[in-house]
Amino acid sequence: MPIIVNLDVEMAKKKMSLSELSDKIGITMANLSILKTGKGKAIRFSTLESICKELNCMPGDILEYREKLN
Amino acid sequence: MKITGKGSISNFVEILLKIAFVVGIIVFILLPWILGQYLEHITNQSNEFYWAILIILYITGLPMLIIVYQFIKMFNTLKKATPFIMENVTYLRRASICSGIISLVYLVGVFVFQSVFILVIIGIFLVAWLGLYILSELFKQAIDFKEENELVI
Numbered sequence: 001m002p003i004i005v006n007l008d009v010e011m012a013k014k015k016m017s018l019s020e021l022s023d024k025i026g027i028t029m030a031n032l033s034i035l036k037t038g039k040g041k042a043i044r045f046s047t048l049e050s051i052c053k054e055l056n057c058m059p060g061d062i063l064e065y066r067e068k069l070n
Numbered sequence: 071m072k073i074t075g076k077g078s079i080s081n082f083v084e085i086l087l088k089i090a091f092v093v094g095i096i097v098f099i100l101l102p103w104i105l106g107q108y109l110e111h112i113t114n115q116s117n118e119f120y121w122a123i124l125i126i127l128y129i130t131g132l133p134m135l136i137i138v139y140q141f142i143k144m145f146n147t148l149k150k151a152t153p154f155i156m157e158n159v160t161y162l163r164r165a166s167i168c169s170g171i172i173s174l175v176y177l178v179g180v181f182v183f184q185s186v187f188i189l190v191i192i193g194i195f196l197v198a199w200l201g202l203y204i205l206s207e208l209f210k211q212a213i214d215f216k217e218e219n220e221l222v223i
Contacts, residue, residue: 031223041221 004064005043007036010055025050074148084145091138098131119183126179133168140165154216159209166202169195 011021018036022029027047034040035047048059055062072078097104105124109117117123140161147153173195180188 027223034221035223039221040223041218043223047223 002066002068004066005035005038005040005062006064007032007051007062010057010061011036014055014057016055021051021054024054074153075151076149080145080148084142084149087138087142087145091135091142094131094135094138098128098135101127101131122182126175126182130172130175133171137165137168140168154209154213156210156213159206159213162202162206162209166199166206169198169202173199 011018018029018032022032025032025047027050035043043063048062051062052059074080102124105120105127109120109123144153144158144161147155147158173192176188176192176195180192
């Protein structure tokens with residue numbers, strides 16, 4: 001998919017582990033892992049909101065559009 | 071009353087299906103003898119149709135046993151309360167194909183024995199053939215929806 005999830009980059013910047021973030025935003029580790037590895041198909045605004053709040057960043061820091069190379 | 075899971079209606083139906091399966095196998099094995107006894111009972115003499123009836127019953131009996139077996143396996147997944155899996159699509163599709171075979175065999179059989187009963191059987195299995203196929207497609211779509219839903223975080 002041309003939409004890239006940069007959650008791992010943002011988490012590394014804030015030095016937050018997956019379990020720590022999952023505890024703070026109330027999403028299971030398994031689901032957060034799906035999101036982090038780019039396997040997810042969509043993200044709820046509410047999830048995006050809590051991630052941005054905890055990591056103190058913008059949605060654009062987490063999601064990136066990169067044109068598909070054919 | 072619980073529909074799925076332990077101690078539910080589906081559990082009860084599964085037990086009935088298992089009994090039907092075992093009885094079905096026994097009847098299947100003893101078919102030549104049972105059919106002979108039955109024909110003797112209703113006609114009081116050896117019947118010219120004995121072999122034709124026996125062949126048709128054997129050809130349609132096997133798919134019927136397969137259908138019952140597929141349903142047992144499907145109800146097993148209901149017991150675990152996980153009905154929306156690809157295996158169930160396969161089971162439904164197999165049951166649908168078997169229903170198709172049975173209806174086609176009786177469609178040929180109706181030319182040998184003109185009977186209203188055979189027409190009823192053809193009707194039932196034709197509907198089962200198409201109905202089970204549509205159900206399998208519905209299950210497939212439900213699985214797609216479920217996966218889509220699970221991947222929305």
